[in-house]
Amino acid sequence: GAGVSQSPRYKVAKRGQDVALRCDPISGHVSLFWYQQALGQGPEFLTYFQNEAQLDKSGLPSDRFFAERPEGSVSTLKIQRTQQEDSAVYLCASSLGLGGVDTIYFGEGSWLTVV
Amino acid sequence: QKEVEQNSGPLSVPEGAIASLNCTYSDRGSQSFFWYRQYSGKSPELIMSIYSNGDKEDGRFTAQLNKASQYVSLLIRDSQPSDSATYLCAGDPYFGNEKLTFGTGTRLTIIP
Numbered sequence: 001g002a003g004v005s006q007s008p009r010y011k012v013a014k015r016g017q018d019v020a021l022r023c024d025p026i027s028g029h030v031s032l033f034w035y036q037q038a039l040g041q042g043p044e045f046l047t048y049f050q051n052e053a054q055l056d057k058s059g060l061p062s063d064r065f066f067a068e069r070p071e072g073s074v075s076t077l078k079i080q081r082t083q084q085e086d087s088a089v090y091l092c093a094s095s096l097g098l099g100g101v102d103t104i105y106f107g108e109g110s111w112l113t114v115v
Numbered sequence: 116q117k118e119v120e121q122n123s124g125p126l127s128v129p130e131g132a133i134a135s136l137n138c139t140y141s142d143r144g145s146q147s148f149f150w151y152r153q154y155s156g157k158s159p160e161l162i163m164s165i166y167s168n169g170d171k172e173d174g175r176f177t178a179q180l181n182k183a184s185q186y187v188s189l190l191i192r193d194s195q196p197s198d199s200a201t202y203l204c205a206g207d208p209y210f211g212n213e214k215l216t217f218g219t220g221t222r223l224t225i226i227p
Contacts (some may be wrong), residue, residue: 004158035215042119042203042217043159056214089157104215106158 002026003106006092013082014114021077021093021110030097032075033104034067037089046090049075050097082114118142121204121218123225130227134191138204138218145206147217148180153201162202163189176223194225 005024013019025032031050035043036059045059051072060067069075079086085109095102097113120139128134136150147166151159163178165171165187170195171178177190187206206214215224 035217040123040219042205042214042219045214045216048214059214103161106160108158 003090004105006090006110008108008110009108010113011115015084015114016081017114018078018080019092019110021079021092023075023077023094023107025073025075025092025094026105028096029094029105030051030071030072031091031102031104032079033095034075035091035093035106036061037060037091037109038090039042043091046077049098055111079112082112084114087112087114118216119204119206119218121202121221123219124198124222125224126221127224127226128194130194130196130225131227132194134194134198134223134225136189136202136204136221136223138187138189139185140187140206140216142203143182143185144208144209144215144217145216148178148187149205149207150176150178150187151164151197151203151205151217153203153220155201159203196225196227199223199225 008027034046037043047054047067049069064080066078091109093106094105095104118141150163153159153163175192179188199222203220204218206220214227
């Protein structure tokens with residue numbers, strides 16, 4: 001596709017429900033990132049993949065958060081037993097990953113509201 | 116203390132004037148810095164990147180980096196109403212864009 005595609009764009013989940021957020025990076029992009037952006041805040045790093053390898057997951061806030069990219073393309077961020085504090089925009093981003101400085105392209109985000 | 120600090124604003128600037136956005140960072144190990152523009156409800160979009168001390172110009176935008184004083188700034192010349200957005204400053208301990216630390220953003224409004 002032309003850009004990073006995320007789905008669903010909007011999700012309302014009841015507290016305790018599991019959710020799965022999907023990211024389709026730009027074709028050919030090796031690096032994929034997940035960020036969480038709370039209202040009025042800047043994005044906070046969650047995790048980073050290079051192809052299918054998850055190289056950094058230090059930003060995942062708890063063991064309820066899990067991300068995967070099994071074939072090195074599409075990625076899924078899963079949140080188990082959602083809590084109200086999980087309400088945020090989840091941004092996926094990708095870059096060529098050639099080393100040196102790449103431009104990171106962000107998707108439009110998945111807006112999660114936990115009620 | 117956040118690793119990257121920005122004045123949240125709002126910052127109001129008359130059309131045609133220079134908008135000055137500032138950012139400080141605490142991690143002396145940060146190697147590269149980025150300015151992103153984010154319109155309300157939209158994704159962040161890269162405006163400028165800077166890695167070396169000094170100024171870097173791109174059209175109406177100039178990024179300035181001072182590693183000794185640990186600050187980064189963005190100047191927008193001839194401000195246009197379309198520049199109204201939130202501007203996010205981000206730092207990275209590497210040159211590879213692998214783990215950006217963002218500030219909270221400065222909301223800029225250009226007054227026609």
